[in-house]
Amino acid sequence: MALGTILAAAFATALAVAPGSSSDNLKQQTIVETLEIAPPFILDNSEQVFFSEATIQRGDTLQRLLGRLNISDSDAASFLRSSPLTSAIRREFIAGRTAAASASGDGKLLSFYFPLGDKETALTIKRIGSEFRAEIVAERPEIHIETKTARIESSLFGATDAAGIPDSIAILMAEIFGSEIDFHSDLRKDDRFTVSYEMRYLQGQPIRTGKVVAAEFVNNGKTSRAIWFDHGNEQGEYLTPEGKPLRKAFLRSPLEFSRISSGFSRRFHPILKTWRAHQGVDYAAPTGTPIRATANASVDFVGTQRGYGKTVVLKHDGKHTTLYAHLSRFSPGVRKGARVNQGETIGYVGQTGWATGPHLHYEFRINNTPVNPLSAKLPIESASLDAKQLALFKQQSSAKLAALERMNESSIAYLE
Incomplete structure (x- = not known):
């Protein structure tokens, strides 16, 4: 009861001093005061x-x-x-x-x-x-092997930049795994990769990168590995850990990096305004972007083809041909009958012919029938190793694989 009495008194006091509906008896005053604001913190990376x-x-x-x-x-x-x-x-x-x-x-x-x-x-x-x-x-540089790992958040270059991996190594990885992974459409957030590569030092300073000696790429849950097998005289190739050739006869994409703007399917043609079968893949890219031959070939056609505009057709063997259309210009030396190598620049992106914007139209044909280049089974470029070569490769690759494993284990432990 005593507590109740005290609370009641306190409440009554509060009501007594609270302002009523009229504020005539309240004195109002405006006070202006200058406040000091701390200067913003600016990260100084000039020492990096x-x-x-x-x-x-x-x-x-x-x-x-x-x-x-x-x-x-x-x-x-x-x-x-x-x-x-x-x-x-x-x-x-x-x-x-x-x-x-x-x-x-x-x-x-x-x-x-x-x-x-x-x-x-x-x-x-x-x-x-x-x-x-x-x-x-x-030029007698020291060669160091550096091994780094990264996770895809937005793009391959974004991941390599965050991990301190030079752009030249990112491009090499895209070339190495280019037959296994389409870097235009296959990359997923949280894909990850580990790469061991040569870095050349002169007088203690890094001067340039060398080759990738081993790499692993986990794309959408599927793991691909590549190990450099040295044949001597700076010649070699990338193989799987089992000694199988990694490089296929064809690259998945004729452009290093771009986005697919139209796939292999029926689509509404933006110029003809009708539904038609789209028998290739369109890659949106700025005018002047280099276009590379997806496989060794001879030039079967170079010139203009109606809706295709400036076009190159390559003949790779008895049944495989590829077509590259809407080019802005051709590379010097690309003429009918000329030989081109896989990865060689044959022309540049444009929008000649029936095109509403700069892009490359790419067709992959088997026995003159267009097939989807993103899902077609690609032939292997070279034969597997014989028993002697395989034994030598296993000997060379064991330390490289161990470096990848150690980096993966430490990366997983860090993330957990």
Whole structure:
């Protein structure tokens, strides 16, 4: 009862001091006060060092090359462009040559590596304070094997960037598994991969990547593995752990990276406005994107074909042909009867003929009948190893497989 009395009194007091419906007796006052706001925290990555490499393209300039190397440094560009010490770069600025560089997070050049044409020397440039030092050195790099793993969140390049894997290795992986995985349509979120690759170091600095020595890709629950089998004299091939050739006679896709805009099925034709059988696969890509031959072949046709526009037809053997349509232009040397190799550029994406936008129309034909290139069973390119070769391969591959296994185990433990 005493507690109830106290609570009642407290409640009554509260009611007594609470304002009523009228606020005439309340004094109102506006107070303005300046508050100090802490400055936003900006992540400073200028102390980080980033390594990259890029290949000189046809028609390239030094400025474009530096841009692909993530270098934004006017002092370095001026030194490379005008110093007598860097004349070798200007003299041998040739398409196909690969340069490498390390840069700070804000784009300042730290080191630059440019192999020379004699294949035994290279021009190296280092930043020393605010100055640059250039010298020609004998190319005797140390080769280190680096093994890294990553998980697909959005794209192959996004995953390799997050793991610190150079773009050149990502491209090599796409080529190695190109007959097993269509990197345009097959990638799934949470796919994962592990790769062991060569990294060449000169005077303690990374200068360029080498070949992939072993790789594993888990795509939609299916595991594919590739091991490099060295035949000597820098010749070799990628095999499965069982010693079976991994590379098929045909690549799954004629473009390295793009998206499929129309599959092998019936569709409503955007120009003819009728339902028609679509006897190929369309790959949307910017005009000028290189198109590669999906297999070794001879050129059966090069020219213009009505709705197909500029077209190339390749003849691979007695029953396999492929067609590439809507090209903007053909590669030099692509003419009827010429030989082309798998992966060789035969032309460039365009929108000639009946096309509403730039894309490549690709057809895969068996005995002149179009089949779906994404699901067709592809022939093996080469024969399996004999008993002696297989024994040698098993000996070479055991350590490479062990490195993949160790990285997988540590990655799974980390994720768990």
